[in-house]
Amino acid sequence: MENTTASPAMPAEETGAAPDFRVKMKTRNVNVHYAEKHALRDVSLDIGEREVTALIGPSGCGKSTFLRCLNRMNDTIDICRVTGVLELDGQDIYDAGVDVVQLRASIGMVFQKPNPFPKSIFDNVAYGPRVHGLFSNKSDLEEVVVQSLRKAGLFDEVKDRLGDPGTSLSGGQQQRLCIARAIAVGPEVILMDEPCSSLDPIATARIEELIDELRQNFTIVIVTHSMQQAARVSQKTAFFHLGDLIEQGETPQIFTNPRHEKTQGYITGRFG
Amino acid sequence: MTEMARSVLISGQKERVRRGLDRRLRSERRFRLYGVVAILLAILMLLFLAGTIVSKGYPAFYRTWIEVDVLLDEEMIAPDGKTDPETLREDGDFRGALIESLVAAYRPEGRQQENQLIAMFSTDAERTLQNFTIANPDRIGSTISIRVKAASDIDQLTKGAISRNAPESGRKVTDLQLRWYDRMEKEGRIGTRFNAGFFATGDSREPEQAGIWGAIVGSFLTMLVTLILAFPVGLAAAVYLEEFAPKNRLTDLIEVNINNLAAVPSIVFGLLGLAVFLNFFELPRSAPLVGGMVLALMTLPTIIISGRASLLAVPPSVREAALGLGASRMQVVSHHVLPLAMPGILTGTIIGMARALGETAPLLMIGMVAFIVDIPGGPTDASTVMPVQIYLWADSPERGFVEKTSGAVIVLLVFLVVMNASAVYLRKKFERRW
Ligand SMILES: Nc1ncnc2c1ncn2[C@@H]1O[C@H](COP(=O)(O)OP(=O)(O)O)[C@@H](O)[C@H]1O
Ligand SMILES: [Mg+2]
Numbered sequence: 001m002e003n004t005t006a007s008p009a010m011p012a013e014e015t016g017a018a019p020d021f022r023v024k025m026k027t028r029n030v031n032v033h034y035a036e037k038h039a040l041r042d043v044s045l046d047i048g049e050r051e052v053t054a055l056i057g058p059s060g061c062g063k064s065t066f067l068r069c070l071n072r073m074n075d076t077i078d079i080c081r082v083t084g085v086l087e088l089d090g091q092d093i094y095d096a097g098v099d100v101v102q103l104r105a106s107i108g109m110v111f112q113k114p115n116p117f118p119k120s121i122f123d124n125v126a127y128g129p130r131v132h133g134l135f136s137n138k139s140d141l142e143e144v145v146v147q148s149l150r151k152a153g154l155f156d157e158v159k160d161r162l163g164d165p166g167t168s169l170s171g172g173q174q175q176r177l178c179i180a181r182a183i184a185v186g187p188e189v190i191l192m193d194e195p196c197s198s199l200d201p202i203a204t205a206r207i208e209e210l211i212d213e214l215r216q217n218f219t220i221v222i223v224t225h226s227m228q229q230a231a232r233v234s235q236k237t238a239f240f241h242l243g244d245l246i247e248q249g250e251t252p253q254i255f256t257n258p259r260h261e262k263t264q265g266y267i268t269g270r271f272g
Numbered sequence: 273m274t275e276m277a278r279s280v281l282i283s284g285q286k287e288r289v290r291r292g293l294d295r296r297l298r299s300e301r302r303f304r305l306y307g308v309v310a311i312l313l314a315i316l317m318l319l320f321l322a323g324t325i326v327s328k329g330y331p332a333f334y335r336t337w338i339e340v341d342v343l344l345d346e347e348m349i350a351p352d353g354k355t356d357p358e359t360l361r362e363d364g365d366f367r368g369a370l371i372e373s374l375v376a377a378y379r380p381e382g383r384q385q386e387n388q389l390i391a392m393f394s395t396d397a398e399r400t401l402q403n404f405t406i407a408n409p410d411r412i413g414s415t416i417s418i419r420v421k422a423a424s425d426i427d428q429l430t431k432g433a434i435s436r437n438a439p440e441s442g443r444k445v446t447d448l449q450l451r452w453y454d455r456m457e458k459e460g461r462i463g464t465r466f467n468a469g470f471f472a473t474g475d476s477r478e479p480e481q482a483g484i485w486g487a488i489v490g491s492f493l494t495m496l497v498t499l500i501l502a503f504p505v506g507l508a509a510a511v512y513l514e515e516f517a518p519k520n521r522l523t524d525l526i527e528v529n530i531n532n533l534a535a536v537p538s539i540v541f542g543l544l545g546l547a548v549f550l551n552f553f554e555l556p557r558s559a560p561l562v563g564g565m566v567l568a569l570m571t572l573p574t575i576i577i578s579g580r581a582s583l584l585a586v587p588p589s590v591r592e593a594a595l596g597l598g599a600s601r602m603q604v605v606s607h608h609v610l611p612l613a614m615p616g617i618l619t620g621t622i623i624g625m626a627r628a629l630g631e632t633a634p635l636l637m638i639g640m641v642a643f644i645v646d647i648p649g650g651p652t653d654a655s656t657v658m659p660v661q662i663y664l665w666a667d668s669p670e671r672g673f674v675e676k677t678s679g680a681v682i683v684l685l686v687f688l689v690v691m692n693a694s695a696v697y698l699r700k701k702f703e704r705r706w
Binding site: 071073076078100101102103104105108109111113115116117118127128131132178181182185 | 518589591594595596603612
């Protein structure tokens with residue numbers, strides 16, 4: 001029932017938000033420890049469906065850690081311990097009955113550094129569908145690959161060389177290839193960890209445009225160190241500082257009228 | 273004033289930098305010189321090593337023959353008149369026929385001289401004669417001209433390893449034998465040819481008949497057993513330790529122990545093999561099976577360590593990418609990590625195998641040092657291996673074994689070079705960029 005109404009932990013303004021606002025992922029009192037280090041403290045954040053939520057904050061504040069909790073990528077780190085409630089569509093994703101493989105099929109991830117497999121462009125995109133057995137014959141698979149490349153805005157640039165290695169593309173193209181690869185599995189949520197930090201401004205602009213288009217079909221959580229980027233692409237923004245979620249809200253409000261002085265300090269560049 | 277002071281300062285600084293630069297350049301040049309000298313020295317050593325081995329060993333690859341005219345006397349070879357291969361092999365006195373013809377041609381006086389004459393020929397000569405006769409039974413009764421193997425000492429004489437000038441008592445060839453030799457040479461009855469037998473026969477007490485083939489087959493079988501045991505186990509251990517095992521005290525302990533095992537002297541593995549495989553499990557002695565098992569134990573740590581290093585070298589971003597798409601850990605490993613790490617793993621394996629191929633000490637402990645003439649037919653037959661064969665020959669007093677030893681070293685080195693080259697080739701072929 002908390003899917004349709006904003007949670008009590010949300011700020012008052014949020015409860016009265018747009019009527020079609022629906023919570024896709026809900027987190028409550030999330031704490032993360034790396035061995036002795038307390039990396040995230042009591043983070044409670046709602047992620048709205050089909051909108052872009054930006055996570056900002058100085059480096060080391062736990063943005064990536066939080067993002068990686070959302071698809072349980074932290075499971076692969078032995079010393080990492082996650083507690084608290086994390087739900088996808090009201091379903092606890094840390095529940096013992098949840099299969100991480102299936103979870104990650106519905107929550108895709110794009111990393112900071114473009115990391116295509118050392119395989120052909122086609123095989124890169126086809127990998128997810130192959131692993132999950134999402135197609136019944138070869139032409140189905142080709143269709144999925146082409147559609148994913150189209151959605152990632154890459155198809156026209158690579159349609160004549162799908163057999164070339166994915167690593168032969170430019171940095172921006174590689175990152176869009178990684179997005180296409182994530183889309184091909186048919187996820188509902190896409191997590192992006194500073195997807196533009198290694199790209200030039202033109203490639204960055206293309207990715208930002210793409211994120212805006214993808215918002216039609218996907219829920220997106222993006223970590224960024226660029227406040228301009230957060231302002232341009234996101235609808236909601238959450239500001240982290242030293243493992244605490246300091247402030248969250250509508251992006252315009254955070255940037256024009258932050259309530260917390262730390263947020264104010266960060267977005268005006270006084271620290272970061 | 274201040275302007276001037278500053279310019280003086282700057283020029284002084286420049287001067288200092290310039291002087292410092294000279295010094296830096298000089299030391300760089302000196303360092304490069306050291307490097308070049310070191311490399312030249314290494315190349316020189318290598319050439320010296322290769323030079324000695326090849327110059328000592330190449331005579332092993334050819335041998336001396338002597339052409340003799342032999343009357344295939346029916347009385348001796350086929351006394352019953354039967355000339356089928358079976359009877360010829362069983363009853364034919366080819367040695368007698370050979371001696372009869374030799375005596376007729378060279379006329380030794382008395383038993384002692386006769387023995388000297390016969391000693392110039394390899395004991396293999398009568399077999400050559402026998403084989404010829406079996407192949408051409410119609411020639412029985414006529415005199416044939418046939419090339420037979422010379423005895424090892426005559427072979428050494430041809431190759432210049434025995435000096436004519438030494439006093440008779442100090443050399444293996446007598447004056448009388450020398451006279452016969454000179455006569456044969458004048459008649460054009462002595463020559464050399466490629467020693468195919470060296471690559472086709474097993475060990476022998478007679479240097480001119482000893483070959484490396486038995487040891488090559490033994491080495492091959494041993495390596496096969498080693499590879500079959502060590503590669504899958506080593507690979508699985510490396511993958512498990514690197515990709516799946518939790519990082520805790522136990523795995524740390526295991527890691528330390530594997531590193532220690534890699535440094536254990538090989539003879540200790542031999543003792544282990546002796547105690548466990550031979551004495552406890554009562555597996556056959558001198559067998560490639562046991563040798564392979566011992567060498568597998570010795571090679572395992574190398575494979576595990578190099579395997580882990582190659583797995584570690586695969587960038588984590590590849591694992592994350594696959595995990596993020598929902599691949600299971602097993603799929604991440606088998607689809608992405610292993611293919612990328614394979615060149616390194618294979619290189620480590622081949623280098624470990626090359627080390628095992630050259631290993632002697634542990635094999636001595638399990639009895640692979642026995643004198644074995646037969647070519648092994650399977651991994652449980654008694655056999656020897658190349659380095660042990662070298663060890664055995666190097667230990668033999670006969671002159672003829674000196675060249676055999678170096679010849680076998682050449683063969684072993686060729687195998688090692690081929691293995692290392694294939695490691696480089698595999699690495700180049702399967703290496704992929706990421
Ligand atoms: N694998 C890890 N092991 C130990 N500590 C980690 C690990 N990953 C992150 N941390 C620590 O957690 C804190 C938050 O890191 P991170 O989430 O990467 O920050 P951000 O992405 O905001 O820069 C940092 O202090 C970092 O040192
Ligand atoms: Mg980060």
